[in-house]
Amino acid sequence: MTHVSVTVDDGHLAALDGVVQGLRARGMQVDQVLDGLGIITGSVPSGTLGALTGVAGVASVDEQLGVQLPAPESPVQ
Amino acid sequence: MIDPRRPGIPGEVRHGAVGPLPRTTGRQVVVLAGTGDDARVDWGRVGVHQVADSRDFAEGDVPPEALQDAEATVFSALGIAVVSADPGQVSRLQTAEAAGRPVLSVSPELVHHVLDRLDDGRPDGSATGYTAGYRDGVADLAGRLLAGGGAGAAPPPAAPARFEDTAQSTWGVQAVRADSSGRSGRGIRVAVLDTGFDAGHPDFAGRAVTARSFVAGEDAQDGHGHGTHCIGTACGPRTPSTGPRYGVAHEAEIYAGKVLGTDGSGTDAGILAGINWAVTSRCPVISMSLGADVMQAHPPYSAAGRRALQQGSLVIAAAGNNADRRAGDFGFVGAPANSVEIMAVGALDQALEMAWFSARSLPARGGQVDVAAPGFEVYSAWPMPTRYNTISGTSMATPHVAGLAALWAEATGRRGLELWATLLQESERIPQPAVDAGSGLAVAPQ
Numbered sequence: 001m002t003h004v005s006v007t008v009d010d011g012h013l014a015a016l017d018g019v020v021q022g023l024r025a026r027g028m029q030v031d032q033v034l035d036g037l038g039i040i041t042g043s044v045p046s047g048t049l050g051a052l053t054g055v056a057g058v059a060s061v062d063e064q065l066g067v068q069l070p071a072p073e074s075p076v077q
Numbered sequence: 078m079i080d081p082r083r084p085g086i087p088g089e090v091r092h093g094a095v096g097p098l099p100r101t102t103g104r105q106v107v108v109l110a111g112t113g114d115d116a117r118v119d120w121g122r123v124g125v126h127q128v129a130d131s132r133d134f135a136e137g138d139v140p141p142e143a144l145q146d147a148e149a150t151v152f153s154a155l156g157i158a159v160v161s162a163d164p165g166q167v168s169r170l171q172t173a174e175a176a177g178r179p180v181l182s183v184s185p186e187l188v189h190h191v192l193d194r195l196d197d198g199r200p201d202g203s204a205t206g207y208t209a210g211y212r213d214g215v216a217d218l219a220g221r222l223l224a225g226g227g228a229g230a231a232p233p234p235a236a237p238a239r240f241e242d243t244a245q246s247t248w249g250v251q252a253v254r255a256d257s258s259g260r261s262g263r264g265i266r267v268a269v270l271d272t273g274f275d276a277g278h279p280d281f282a283g284r285a286v287t288a289r290s291f292v293a294g295e296d297a298q299d300g301h302g303h304g305t306h307c308i309g310t311a312c313g314p315r316t317p318s319t320g321p322r323y324g325v326a327h328e329a330e331i332y333a334g335k336v337l338g339t340d341g342s343g344t345d346a347g348i349l350a351g352i353n354w355a356v357t358s359r360c361p362v363i364s365m366s367l368g369a370d371v372m373q374a375h376p377p378y379s380a381a382g383r384r385a386l387q388q389g390s391l392v393i394a395a396a397g398n399n400a401d402r403r404a405g406d407f408g409f410v411g412a413p414a415n416s417v418e419i420m421a422v423g424a425l426d427q428a429l430e431m432a433w434f435s436a437r438s439l440p441a442r443g444g445q446v447d448v449a450a451p452g453f454e455v456y457s458a459w460p461m462p463t464r465y466n467t468i469s470g471t472s473m474a475t476p477h478v479a480g481l482a483a484l485w486a487e488a489t490g491r492r493g494l495e496l497w498a499t500l501l502q503e504s505e506r507i508p509q510p511a512v513d514a515g516s517g518l519a520v521a522p523q
Contacts, residue, residue: 003344007376037380038384039353039380041349059376064345066344067337068341069303069342070341076469077398
């Protein structure tokens with residue numbers, strides 16, 4: 001599975017439900033719909049991320065980044 | 078401003094600054110309290126009768142002849158008037174008994190000149206302006222070097238540390254002038270998206286804290302320390318029960334969003350959920366001391382930063398610690414700070430020089446360091462029972478700026494891009510490269 005963040009374009013911010021339906025139809029498991037930001041997060045089977053870009057209202061599909069802080073005892077954080 | 082109790086003489090300028098007196102015209106430049114219809118002034122009361130108003134001319138274009146003939150010319154769009162009268166006469170508009178709109182200031186009109194040429198000057202070879210100054214400077218330097226004995230001269234001493242922690246406050250609180258600011262962040266919600274918060278920390282007893290976890294299987298309690306440290310810097314108390322002051326916005330409302338787990342790791346999903354929560358909760362300031370070492374701006378963070386700004390929330394993020402300046406490696410600004418729509422913060426040491434780990438701007442759009450703040454050996458809160466810890470990082474610089482943003486938000490009422498512009502405009506310029514420190518040291522409103 002690949003974890004993705006889908007950014008919705010400005011024209012579809014008021015119609016997020018339709019975008020969510022389109023993403024599900026293309027195989028995305030939707031975890032969160034962040035209506036304040038117009039971003040939808042979830043996961044897709046590996047290698048199928050590109051299929052989501054064809055959904056109407058999708059501005060970009062990006063694999064999620066990870067963040068890692070140093071250990072608490074590290075002098076530089 | 079001219080003191081109405083001390084009427085001046087037309088053409089005379091009193092000032093204490095060293096330097097040549099500027100030439101004046103004898104006219105006064107009056108700044109009115111309002112513009113347009115709000116700029117109506119009872120000129121007749123101070124003996125000024127011929128008044129030209131820019132609105133009486135096509136497109137507000139006042140011809141020079143009108144300026145010469147009228148006793149007063151009012152530029153309505155600016156709320157400024159040029160008046161032929163002595164300053165004492167005009168200053169009566171500022172007195173308490175003045176009818177109509179008040180006047181904010183009265184200043185002598187100055188004569189301005191085209192600035193001196195910077196090129197090589199005259200055909201006859203004689204030097205002018207800049208060139209003459211340069212020649213004189215070189216001659217002076219050469220003279221002093223020759224007189225000083227050359228090789229035996231001592232090297233200039235290293236710059237001394239300009240700030241240090243005292244019993245009253247940390248060096249960072251002093252450097253950003255939070256200790257002398259009358260602002261506290263009262264009424265401003267500051268979201269810190271990090272490893273959570275130690276709700277049992279005694280320095281925050283009685284404070285308004287809203288905590289939420291966006292990490293599956295963990296509550297909002299800080300199991301790492303980083304989050305409590307950052308919240309301490311942004312929002313710690315003015316007078317902790319023990320030790321120095323370490324917090325900037327000591328009366329801000331704290332929104333502690335846990336987006337990084339106890340192991341210090343997190344993903345876009347939790348971080349974006351935290352931003353969404355902070356924006357929906359109407360937090361004007363969102364502090365994110367986190368990042369990934371990727372050069373490309375990440376589109377979801379760009380969209381999130383832009384839409385946050387549109388809703389009055391400013392996202393402030395750490396530039397990153399991927400430099401090692403001691404080894405000549407300047408690093409680069411990572412995500413999310415390298416998005417155009419997210420403010421990137423670099424770290425300064427006690428001499429207000431770049432900390433060795435502080436990342437440098439990327440050439441790509443959005444990859445700039447926007448501003449800098451104390452981020453070296455920063456003392457702040459830590460989960461109990463440790464209570465306090467001193468650590469370094471652009472992670473520590475970021476909440477200094479977040480706290481300052483809360484002070485400016487309180488002081489000006491500005492939000493979003495206006496708040497961003499205010500922080501940068503008001504920052505203190507320092508002799509560090511713009512690629513490292515952006516607009517310089519962020520400072521508090523005084």
